[in-house]
Amino acid sequence: xTFARRAWAVAWKDVLVERRSKETVNALLFFALLLLFVFQxxxxxxxxxxxxxxxxxxxxxxxLSGLLALGRTFLVERENDCWEALVSTPGxxxxxxxxxxxxxxxxxxSVEALVLLLFVVFFDVDITHALPALTLVIALGTxxxxxxxxxxxxxxxGVRARELLFPVLLLPVQVPVLLGAVKATEAALAxxxxxxxxxxxxxxxxxxxxxxxxxxxxxxxxxxx
Amino acid sequence: MTATRALGWLSLAALAIGIGWGLGLAPREETQGNxxxxxxxxxxxxxxxxxxxxxxxxxxxxxxxxxxxxxADRLAHASAEAGVVFMALTIITGSxxxxxxxxxxxxxxxxxxxxxxxxxxxxxxxxxxxxxxxPERAANYAAVLGIVLALNVPLVHFSVYWWRTLHQxxxxxxxxxxxxxxxxxxxLLINILAYAILFAYFVAKRVRxxxxxxxxxx
Numbered sequence: 298x299t300f301a302r303r304a305w306a307v308a309w310k311d312v313l314v315e316r317r318s319k320e321t322v323n324a325l326l327f328f329a330l331l332l333l334f335v336f337q338x339x340x341x342x343x344x345x346x347x348x349x350x351x352x353x354x355x356x357x358x359x360x361l362s363g364l365l366a367l368g369r370t371f372l373v374e375r376e377n378d379c380w381e382a383l384v385s386t387p388g389x390x391x392x393x394x395x396x397x398x399x400x401x402x403x404x405x406x407s408v409e410a411l412v413l414l415l416f417v418v419f420f421d422v423d424i425t426h427a428l429p430a431l432t433l434v435i436a437l438g439t440x441x442x443x444x445x446x447x448x449x450x451x452x453x454x455g456v457r458a459r460e461l462l463f464p465v466l467l468l469p470v471q472v473p474v475l476l477g478a479v480k481a482t483e484a485a486l487a488x489x490x491x492x493x494x495x496x497x498x499x500x501x502x503x504x505x506x507x508x509x510x511x512x513x514x515x516x517x518x519x520x521x522x
Numbered sequence: 523m524t525a526t527r528a529l530g531w532l533s534l535a536a537l538a539i540g541i542g543w544g545l546g547l548a549p550r551e552e553t554q555g556n557x558x559x560x561x562x563x564x565x566x567x568x569x570x571x572x573x574x575x576x577x578x579x580x581x582x583x584x585x586x587x588x589x590x591x592x593x594a595d596r597l598a599h600a601s602a603e604a605g606v607v608f609m610a611l612t613i614i615t616g617s618x619x620x621x622x623x624x625x626x627x628x629x630x631x632x633x634x635x636x637x638x639x640x641x642x643x644x645x646x647x648x649x650x651x652x653x654x655x656x657p658e659r660a661a662n663y664a665a666v667l668g669i670v671l672a673l674n675v676p677l678v679h680f681s682v683y684w685w686r687t688l689h690q691x692x693x694x695x696x697x698x699x700x701x702x703x704x705x706x707x708x709x710l711l712i713n714i715l716a717y718a719i720l721f722a723y724f725v726a727k728r729v730r731x732x733x734x735x736x737x738x739x740x
Contacts, residue, residue, distance in 0.1 A: 445670065448666070448670070449667075452650070452663045452666065452667065453650075455654070455659065456650065456653040456654045456655075456663070457653045457654075457655070458653055459653075462646075462649060462650060462653055465646050465649060466646045466649075466650060466667070468642075469639050469642040469643045469646060470643060470670065470671065470674050472639050472678055472681065472682070473674070473677040473678055473680070473681035473682075476681040476682070476684075476685050477681060480685070496684060497684070500677065500680060500681055500684075503677070504677050507673055507674075507677070508670075511666075511669060511670055511673065515587070515665075515666040515669060515670075518587055518662045518665065518666055519662065519663065519666055521662060
């Protein structure tokens, strides 16, 4: 099988498992809903003030639910006793990384779509004009988050205090992605063209490229460990 | 061992000259007064942490994954430990300098923020090493993480710099580009050299201890 087909097989397996068990996705969607309530309670109902911090809140929601989703990437395999079988599949191991990354992206994108919808309802923002730009920014930011997250999830799956270590490792690394995504989202929601924040978009793209390339190149060593 | 010890004495001598020159001989800065002298600690530790420790971690990590030599892993580990010390020193001295100069212990200035994020990243690196039980696995994970973190350093740098400068007019809090006179530059260079030697001494010492530990465990 080619690299792409092996990666796709892993991703499709994850989608299938998720579609049948709905283990992660249900809990994640509920968690995202809870986050919105918590944000409201923590900041008060003042809509004007919420409007100013909306891009930050949105990404806080994405990152927190993303952390939960990503952290489970390889734990699921261990819980279901599939780890050994997955690792012993022949061929280039980085196909597993790409497949897992794809699966995570699908999962996180669907949660993000719901979070976005809930934001529109709860905070009464009109995003129709900004939707194309917003989609691009969210895609770039999520790719950066997931690329590092998938790699770190494989690493922390085999260590002590993994639930604690995973966010502790991932959050500081994600600062560039978070800053770029929030700034670009701010511009998109304000109706500015993305060319106004071109440097942030470039930063997001270069971060994505760097993270995905490192992930593909080093995943072998992580599995070996 | 003797080479390490020589390095230790050399760093002590260089530090003595650097501190003596910086605190004594160097002229008092006109606007900031004696507070400016903290720069002789702050700038060298920042330079050593960012431009020596981070690249060293990167190359040692790549070297380990490539050649599988335990020495490379120990070098990365020791550099990260010493790097964390120098990063912390940078932030602490910066904060002490900030209080009389900016009027606040902490501000989200671009450079302070980026060094703080580096510190958080590399503390995470040491935590991962500590949390992994098998030495071989710890070395593998740490090498991969070291590469991610080191390549992330420029991204952090740029993003934080833009974050603080582009959407906010440069305030009075900005550390002004001081036109440095040679009387200040000379002791500063001596101190940078002294801190680099001190870093090398720390790393050499730690590498040795890590090797002894590994031998004792084996």
